[in-house]
Amino acid sequence: MRLTSIAVALAPKRFVHLNLQGRGNPLTSPSSFRCWTRAFSGRSDDYREKLRNGFLQDMKLDDAVGLFSEMVKSRPFPSIIDFSKLLTAIAKLKKYDVAISLGEKMQKLGISHNIYTYNILINCFCRSSQLPLALGMLGKMMKLGYDPNVVTLSSLLNGFCRCNKISDAVALVDQMVEMGYQPDKVTFTTLIHGLFLNNKVSEAVALVDRMVEKGCQPDLVTYGAVVNGVCKRGNIDLALDLLTKMEKGNIEVNVVIYNTVIDGLCKYKHVDDALNLFNEMENKGVRGNVVTYNSLISCLCCYGRWSDVSRLLSDMIERKSTPMFLLLVH
DNA sequence: CTAGGGTTAG
Numbered sequence: 050m051r052l053t054s055i056a057v058a059l060a061p062k063r064f065v066h067l068n069l070q071g072r073g074n075p076l077t078s079p080s081s082f083r084c085w086t087r088a089f090s091g092r093s094d095d096y097r098e099k100l101r102n103g104f105l106q107d108m109k110l111d112d113a114v115g116l117f118s119e120m121v122k123s124r125p126f127p128s129i130i131d132f133s134k135l136l137t138a139i140a141k142l143k144k145y146d147v148a149i150s151l152g153e154k155m156q157k158l159g160i161s162h163n164i165y166t167y168n169i170l171i172n173c174f175c176r177s178s179q180l181p182l183a184l185g186m187l188g189k190m191m192k193l194g195y196d197p198n199v200v201t202l203s204s205l206l207n208g209f210c211r212c213n214k215i216s217d218a219v220a221l222v223d224q225m226v227e228m229g230y231q232p233d234k235v236t237f238t239t240l241i242h243g244l245f246l247n248n249k250v251s252e253a254v255a256l257v258d259r260m261v262e263k264g265c266q267p268d269l270v271t272y273g274a275v276v277n278g279v280c281k282r283g284n285i286d287l288a289l290d291l292l293t294k295m296e297k298g299n300i301e302v303n304v305v306i307y308n309t310v311i312d313g314l315c316k317y318k319h320v321d322d323a324l325n326l327f328n329e330m331e332n333k334g335v336r337g338n339v340v341t342y343n344s345l346i347s348c349l350c351c352y353g354r355w356s357d358v359s360r361l362l363s364d365m366i367e368r369k370s371t372p373m374f375l376l377l378v379h
Numbered sequence: 380c381t382a383g384g385g386t387t388a389g
Binding site for chain 2: 128129130131132133134136137140163164165166167168169171172175198199200201202203204205206207233234235236237238239240241242243268269270271272273274275276277278280303304305306307308309310311312313315338339340341342343344345346347
């Protein structure tokens with residue numbers, strides 16, 4: 050009797066907790082909850098409503114493919130805008146191959162692409178490091194009379210960087226300028242990230258200043274790339290400077306950026322510096338998450354600072370952000 | 380009325 054009640058008290062909690070990690074859980078996600086209730090009420094809505102209802106924001110790949118087949122069955126065909134939205138959502142799931150094959154299906158069905166969907170597909174090829182296919186797609190697009198725009202070129206830039214063709218990437222930016230395109234902050238951020246990927250650290254950092262000179266203000270994404278790049282390489286002082294710059298520029302420093310720097314401080318500096326930054330961040334109203342605690346706790350464990358460890362662990366428990374498995378690991 | 384950039388721990 051006692052054992053049973055303990056099991057009942059513990060097991061579902063653990064189960065629910067692990068379950069909540071997944072996407073699209075009906076208990077946690079409003080949109081799949083809607084679909085779930087719809088399925089049970091026997092009503093089916095057409096693709097239009099799904100595209101409108103935030104279905105795309107919280108969707109599994111199967112849902113996306115299902116939606117696509119629903120879309121290609123309807124007559125007249127949905128607009129290219131609707132297909133763009135779906136392909137974008139699939140690309141955000143990083144299922145580039147799926148987006149590409151659905152794009153091919155569209156063409157076989159006689160649904161022609163426009164500059165938007167071509168750009169999505171080019172981006173998918175670039176992000177999966179299939180640069181030749183991206184260039185092939187570019188050729189097709191141009192044959193149909195669509196000139197590459199700044200979005201196309203930024204995507205290609207990413208493709209060159211990811212294929213270790215950094216000098217081609219830089220040349221592409223020059224070519225862009227010659228063609229009369231103004232590189233924007235996305236272009237610059239892409240190139241900065243690409244320079245880090247190719248270990249050109251000082252060039253990457255210098256490019257931030259150059260983009261300011263060109264009138265492009267770095268944003269959270271730009272700084273995210275730079276902070277991550279310098280922390281990975283142990284230049285934590287520079288990362289701290291960047292945090293100050295962000296604050297001066299009124300750019301919100303989010304928990305991911307703080308976590309990056311805190312982890313860098315743990316690895317390359319002193320764990321006390323990391324704890325101080327953690328306090329500072331919380332004082333500014335940015336709450337630590339499980340990643341923050343994991344960085345700090347595992348570092349404190351290395352130094353045998355058990356009283357700090359237990360303090361942080363009870364913090365975590367108080368905040369109810371404690372995955373059980375962590376307690377077991379430590 | 381759609382498309383391009385960064386993401387931390389174990």
